[in-house]
Amino acid sequence: MKSAPAALKKTHAAELKELKATQTQAQQTLVAQRERLDRGFVEGRCVAYPWFRQYYFEHGLLSYLTRQLIWRFHRQEGGHTDALWLDSAWRTVHGEILTPADTDTVQLWHPVLSTTDEVLAWRTLLDEKQLRQPLKQAYREVYLLTPPEENTRTYSNRMAAHVLRQHQFSSLAKLRGWRYSLMGAYDKGYESDSATLELPAHGLQAQFWVSEVNADNAWNDTGIWHYVSTDQVRFVTNHGPVPLPEVPPLVFSEVMRDVDLxxxxxSVGNDPLWRDNGGLPAYRNYWENYSFGELGEVAKTRKLALERLVPRLKIGKVSEIKDRFLVVRGKLRTYKIHLGSGNILMEPNDQYLCIVPDRSAKTTSSDVFLPFEGDAVLSIILSKALLLMDDDNITDETITRQIKR
Structure with missing residues (x-):
């Protein structure tokens, strides 16, 4: 039922209005708490179990989130156990029941804290039980220090040399708790050339350096640059840069995950219309390389999820994962959907196929199980695959003209 019956609206209008307001407030609070939990990974915060039980586990609203997440229980005498609330009990990944003690402390589990085998075991359990986590946890990306970063010592270039839409970047940064001021085209019209994240629990500040993309007409009516290019990621204290090997692995991983997000x-590489609408000619190669190039950590995690998911779906008989693409065999052509950008190439000549997703519509059918929420590109990839497997039934002329060229 999409709305209350007319008779009920007439006789209980005030009550329905109050109920709707309460529902809206609850939804907003749930979203805010989910974001707070997600941002809380980087803190590595531990709380006493009685406090956790009262304000997280038994809370009328928060329990919806916390009971679907994996938690690490630290024992007073030392050691820890990771557990998920399943079948009315705290259970380990192997199904053993855990009875927490009031002297335990509780921490939100993060995959960087466990071995690869343990992480894979949790993912398998979630898949088998078809448990969808409210935020990405078991499938969360892990960013470990690489040899080039060990060599540069105080900075990482892993996320450098990308072109971002500045306003979208600014909104995302603020949503994730970073501080950033828009760059203007008027005599260095900005406060700084970096986005910063304060990490008081660790006495650190993370910095993501960016610079304006100075090109003709590359600013809006108020003089704000449309695009910025990315540079180094650093960690600093009041005493200067911190060597990356000295940054706690969980902190490093979460900061790099934010930047990768x-x-x-x-990135303009995600925009299927950017090239066709002109874009910036000097960065055309960047668009090509990003749209169909090597996969980042988020895309690698997406690939792992799709490798488990695709064989169980309708598209499984005509689709397979090949390198960095989901390859879909339609009736008319074969399509390669990039697992990072979601952009499409058509075989045999790698012709680009532009399909603009309808972000206001549901991108996957309700019976498709996704192991986590919040990955719009994963849903878009599945939506495109479902569309293209029956390409002979597509009626949108903007698509069919490209396919039949």
Whole structure:
């Protein structure tokens, strides 16, 4: 039932209005708490179990989130156990029941804290039980220090040399708790050339350096640059830069994940219309390389999820994962959907196929199980695959003209 019956609206209008307001407030609070939990990974915060039980586990609203997440229980005498609330009990990944003690402390589990085998075991359990986590946890990307970063010592260039839509980047940064001021084209019209994240629990500040993309007409009516290019990621204290090997692995991983999110969402390489609408000619090669190039960590995690998911779906008989693409065999052509950008190439000549997703519509059918929420590109990839497997039934002329060229 999409709305209350007319008779009920007439006889209980005030009550329905109050109920709707309460529902809206609850939804907003749930979203805010989910974001707070997600941002809380980087803190590595531990709380006493009685406090956790009262304000997280038994809370009328928060329990919806916390009972679907994996938690690490630290024992007073030392050691820890990771558990998920399943079948009315706290259970380990192997199904053993855990009875927490009031002297335990509780921490939100993060995959960087466990071995690869343990992480894969949790993912398998979620898949088998078809448990969808309210935020990405078991499938959360892990960013470990690489040899080039060990060599540069105080900075990482892993996320450098990307072109981002500045306003979208700014919105994402603020949503994730970063501080950033828009750059203007008027005599260095900005406060700084970096986005910063304060990490008081660790006495650190993370910095993501960016610079304006100075090109003709590359600013809006108020003089704000449309695009910025990315540079280094650093960690600093009041005493200067911190060597990356000295940054706690969980902190490093979460900061790099944020930056990868900024790049993955705000990059012009994700825009299927950017090239056709002109874009910036000097960065045309960047668009090509990003749209169909090597996969970042987010896309690698997406690939792992799709490898488990695709064989169980309708598209499984005509689709397979090949390198960095989901390859879909339609009736008319074969399509390669990039697992990072969601952009499409058509075989045999790698012709680009532009399909603009309808972000206001549901991108996957309700019976498709996704192991986590919040990955719009994953849904878009599945939506495109479902469309293209029956390409002979597509009626949108903007698509069929491209396919039949």
């Amino acid at each position: 900024f790049v993955g969402v705000a």
